[in-house]
Amino acid sequence: MDARTQEFVEEVQGGGHVETSDWMPEEYRAKLIKFIEMHGNSELMGVLPEREWILRAPTLQRKLALTAKVQDEVGHAQLIYRVVEDLGKPRAQSLQDLVDGKAKFHNVFHYPTKTWGDVGVIAWLVDAAAIISQKALLKCSYAPYARIMKKICWEESFHILHGRDVILTMMNGTDEQRELVQEALTRWWGPLMTFHGTAIPADEDPMVFWRIKSQGNEEARQQFLDGYVPQIWELGLTVPDPKLRKRDDGVWEYSEPDWDELKRVVTGNGPKTAERLDLRRRFLEQEAWVRDVVLADAA
Amino acid sequence: MVFEVFRQERKGQPFQHAGALAAPNAEFAEAWAREQYGRRQESEALWVVPRDEIRAVHDFPDELHKTYHRVDGYSLKAKLKEARQRAESAGALSARADLP
Ligand SMILES: [Fe+2]
Ligand SMILES: [Fe+2]
Numbered sequence: 001m002d003a004r005t006q007e008f009v010e011e012v013q014g015g016g017h018v019e020t021s022d023w024m025p026e027e028y029r030a031k032l033i034k035f036i037e038m039h040g041n042s043e044l045m046g047v048l049p050e051r052e053w054i055l056r057a058p059t060l061q062r063k064l065a066l067t068a069k070v071q072d073e074v075g076h077a078q079l080i081y082r083v084v085e086d087l088g089k090p091r092a093q094s095l096q097d098l099v100d101g102k103a104k105f106h107n108v109f110h111y112p113t114k115t116w117g118d119v120g121v122i123a124w125l126v127d128a129a130a131i132i133s134q135k136a137l138l139k140c141s142y143a144p145y146a147r148i149m150k151k152i153c154w155e156e157s158f159h160i161l162h163g164r165d166v167i168l169t170m171m172n173g174t175d176e177q178r179e180l181v182q183e184a185l186t187r188w189w190g191p192l193m194t195f196h197g198t199a200i201p202a203d204e205d206p207m208v209f210w211r212i213k214s215q216g217n218e219e220a221r222q223q224f225l226d227g228y229v230p231q232i233w234e235l236g237l238t239v240p241d242p243k244l245r246k247r248d249d250g251v252w253e254y255s256e257p258d259w260d261e262l263k264r265v266v267t268g269n270g271p272k273t274a275e276r277l278d279l280r281r282r283f284l285e286q287e288a289w290v291r292d293v294v295l296a297d298a299a
Numbered sequence: 300m301v302f303e304v305f306r307q308e309r310k311g312q313p314f315q316h317a318g319a320l321a322a323p324n325a326e327f328a329e330a331w332a333r334e335q336y337g338r339r340q341e342s343e344a345l346w347v348v349p350r351d352e353i354r355a356v357h358d359f360p361d362e363l364h365k366t367y368h369r370v371d372g373y374s375l376k377a378k379l380k381e382a383r384q385r386a387e388s389a390g391a392l393s394a395r396a397d398l399p
Contacts, residue, residue: 021357075335082301082319091321148318151336298300298323 012141012211019143020086028210032142033087035212040080041098042106047073048276049113049122058116065162069123072155079148086144099281101268106130108191110270117177117184120170123163125188125232129195129224131156136215171235178236185232186240191265193241193257196220225252302328303353305346306336314346325349 001009005025018024047070054070057063081091097103108126113119134153140146170177202208202216225244229252232239243255265273302325306317317336322328325347332347366372 021355071334071338078320078331079318079335082321085321086301086319147316151318294323294327298327 009210013209015211016141017143017146018141029087031206031210031212032145033084033089035207036080036087036142036145037084037089037094037097038104038106040077040084040094041103042109043073043077043080044098045105045109045276045280046126048279049109049111049272050119052113053116053119056116057119062166066119069159069162072159076152076155079152080145083142083145083148095284099277099284101277104266106195107262107265107270108188108195109276110265110273111187111191112272114187115180115184116166117170117180117182118187120163120166120181121184121188123159124167125163125185125192125228126195127156127159127163128228129192129220131160132220132223132227133196133215136213136220139211139214141211167235171237182237185237189240190258190261192224193221193254194259194262196224197262198259222252225254226250300324300328301350302332303348303350304332304336305348306342307344308342310343312343314344317342317345319350 004023008023008025008028012018012028018028050066050070050073054063054066057066081094084094085091094103098105108122108129113122131153134149134156137149138146138153140149167181170181197217199218199221200216202219205213205216207213208216226246229239229244229246241255243253246252264270268274268277300323301319301321303319304317305314307314320328320331320335322331328347328349332345336342336345
């Protein structure tokens, strides 16, 4: 590592902030692009499982709330791709790589949404898991990314409220509705447990090295369990893991999640990966004429 | 084109940088900015500015060490100590002079 890079590493590890116009090592730039782009892809792909339920929402109010959530998430994707663009990768290229299957997005967005119960569990628990990671990104060494996270986290908190409200309404409803919530929780527990990634120690994580991330994966998962398992249990729901318990020292024990499944899913082999990428690709092509007209007009 | 958006949260408060957006022209930029930063009534006002119109300044050289512009340019402590001591001993002298 040359002296300039060394100095840069010390600066970011000491809590320093990097701006777009600052010099940065190529490795740092590449890691940032990859990490932030995946975040953008996840926001954009994450709306597809929910989009499927806009037409089937049980009330007008829920339909509007779900539409608003979808708009929020697409807005997050826009903000995030903008940051990637300033780092040197154009948005059009990010979108192309996504539909070509060359880029990743979060594991939870590769699964089907079977019932309205899934919609509640996603907005409540998937967004909860996501906000834990995103809150930690408020301390990211790359300041333009950290800055947009403030707005994103603020909007995510609405999603959790919306999700919790959906779940509580169903839990206070009929046996059939409670059943739907329990089934959805059982379906989503596996993906939720792998959401934050393997328990790689923070000092071996290259993202932590550059202080792109400041939180270890296991730390995030523990925070999720600690915050949400009691909320799940108090509703009379069962978490499908007989080993799950909080030890006297405050650490949560759980059965080893299925890491092979995580790997399979994020490399493009999830149950809904191909179908959702097809849909993205179709819309990207179908709406090319809008971009052409608008950009020709602007030129 | 890239536009920078500044947002005022409440009347009387300073405008703060909110983020950037890409748009083909100012009209689109305004529409995007309204969606991103105003749809929850979270802003009092927005400034939408083409990035190219912003003159960014990063370096502030100070070859002449003009410390008189800065708080750390004034080291009053040592001088004050000396002045106090002087006043004290002068006071003691004049006190003695009052003696009959
Ligand atoms: Fe989001
Ligand atoms: Fe969200």
